[in-house]
Amino acid sequence: MAQHTLEVIVENSPGVLARVAGLFSRRAYNIERLSVGPTDNPETSKMDIVVNLDGHALEQVIAQLDKLINVIAIKEIVPNTAQPIVHDTQPDYQN
Amino acid sequence: MSQMNGASSLVASLEAAGVDVMFGIPGGAILPAYDPIFSSSIRHILVRHEQGAGHAATGYAQVTGRVGVCIATSGPGATNLVTPLADAAMDSVPVVAITGQVPSVAIGTDAFQEADIRGITMPFAKHNYLVTDPADIPRAIAEAFHIASTGRPGPVLVDIAKDALQKMTEFAYPSSVSLKGYKPKLAPDAQSIIDAADLITQSSKPVFYVGGGVIKANASRELLELAQLLGAPVVTTLMARGAFPDSHPLNLGMPGMHGTVAAVTALQKSDLLITLGARFDDRVTGKLSTFAVNAKVIHADVDPAEIGKNRFADVAVLGDLKHSIAALIPAVKAALAKNRPDLTAWLRQMNSLKATYPLGYDVPKDGSLAPQYVIERLGKISGPETIFAAGVGQHQMWASQFVSYENPRTWLNSGGLGTMGYAVPAAMGAKVGAPDSTVWAIDGDGCFQMTNQELTTCALNNIPIKVAIINNESLGMVRQWQTLFYEGRYSNTSLESKRIPNFPMLAEAMGCVGLSCDRPEDVDATIEKAMSINDQPVVVDFRVARDAMVWPMVAAGASNDDILIARETAPDWDSQEL
Secondary structure, three states: OOOEEEEEEEEOOOOHHHHHHHHHHHOOOOOOEEEEEEOOOOOEEEEEEEEOOOHHHHHHHHHHHHHOOOEEEEEEEOOOOOOOEEEOOOOOOOO | OEEEEHHHHHHHHHHHOOOOEEEEOOOOOOHHHHHHHHOOOOEEEEOOOHHHHHHHHHHHHHHHOOOEEEEEOOOHHHHOOHHHHHHHHHOOOOEEEEEEEOOHHHOOOOOOOOOOHHHHHOOOOOEEEEEOOHHHHHHHHHHHHHHHHOOOOOEEEEEEEHHHHHOEEEEOOOOOOOOOOOOOOOOOOHHHHHHHHHHHHOOOOEEEEEOOHHHHOOOHHHHHHHHHHHOOOEEEOHHHOOOOOOOOOOEOOOOOOOOOHHHHHHHHHOOEEEEEOOOOOHHHHEOHHHOOOOOEEEEEEOOHHHOOOOOOOOEEEEOOHHHHHHHHHHHHHHHHHHOOOOOHHHHHHHHHHHHHOOOOOOOOOOOOEOHHHHHHHHHHHHOOOOEEEEOOOHHHHHHHHHOOOOOOOOEEOOOOOOOOOOHHHHHHHHHHHOOOOOEEEEEEHHHHHHHOOHHHHHHHOOOOOEEEEEEOOEOHHHHHHHHHHOOOOOOOOEOOOOOOOOHHHHHHHOOOEEEEEOOHHHHHHHHHHHHHOOOOOEEEEEEEOOOOOOOOEOOOOOEHHHOEOEOOEOOOHHHOOO
């Protein structure tokens, strides 16, 4: 199984780390590595999450992460490529 | 803007959110809020246990389509809401829970009645808040109602520290809510509709696999039009009973562990599952690797995380089902005009199964009362406008099987979490939401003993629900499994509830009318008597045969191919052309 790095932009509000960590634990996925840091925008933080997941399981983790209200955007960083895969499953509000 | 304390700001926010009723119990930390509630236009119903408040909010929401609201104090008040909130999450019910929290300076000190309810509810609540600044109250409430009621509905908890309720603040309710990380999709992509219509015209064995999402999206009318347009059979899951009329010739009934042979087989033998607001739950699919192995899948849902979660979707239609089905109708019409597959053989097979294996039951030879007969008569006598709420267990399955549901939002049950004790408080909430409808709780004797205290609430607040206790003096479903899988060793499933408690007396003690019935010939008259009483709650103790079992059955973890219509009796597949 290959390691994948997810770059997750979250709202900079209390409890967000617990939400993300809790999601991994209750859906029975492991976090290999995790770092949290600021972004240029003081209202958001960036989490880099390294997971040992592929294919379907990876897609599910991304989809479930995206359901968290405080998660704004998820990018999958692919090694040796310039372009990240942007998982934008939250299109604009449509009526 | 006006100056007021946080408590008044909370109540003004709830009023601005359109709340007309809430269910709750006061206590220390939430006490400041109960002062403005006293003079508010919102009807507050004082329940007897916070779990009752939560299920009542759920019942109200299920029947009205609006957000149900419950309110409790910190610590035990809040933890008592955990079960109904988990229940609402599993069944996608829009509920907002307000809890008081200890003062912000005391948070984290193990103060009296302190519990981290935000942390506790984090794994299942759609979202939650801890508010310590009174200025944040209106925004938290507005966001909570927005999140609970849009997208895939769910429970949202707002925990408010006592000092935030006491401090002065400016009240201003936000005119709109915009959340960076939450933008549920309404209209599906045009290409997904074209792809779905394309798959539909290539299928000779399509089936509509309809879940509770159709009811949540108020899309029953659109579903009826689409189903009739294609002329394909329809199965309605436990959460979708009433989404499509049971009397419709295309309806094969409920699939799953206790589904009809026709509905289970339709999914198994299909070449295309047109999945609408369903989530491939294990109780529907049975052993997943053997589920509908030859079927392609169209999966229409509002929740992106459901697509491909349990079963690969060949075409995903992401959006609100009302929009998605409405978009499918003209697309399928146009596609069928070019290429209409012949479904005659498929429909003939399914109708043959439906006719050969209708739902049925054995009448006890000793003249005692069949539980299925009681439930069948309840459905017939009270009619299709009646709202039914069930607990969890055998009576729930029979209530799903033997009542004919013709309308959405007339069948309430705890499908996902399987919460025993759901029926009485949910029926209470349903009756508050639909005061002109007859509301029957069909409950088990085990379930009833978990939450019947809310009948006192009903009696005192003019909420005249009716309760049919299907009293088999057992934890019946567990007993059934002990019969089938544990050699009849009935460990701790005998409740002896034909001896103690005396249910009619218990009902009378709580201000209800208590009736009892144990003979088949008295069932109709007893139901009619209960139907004639509308100024008080009524409880009927139907004392039924103990050994009745729920059939058909696909054993847990087994393949749907191994459905049994009775103990050790499989359908006669050789006589069916499939």
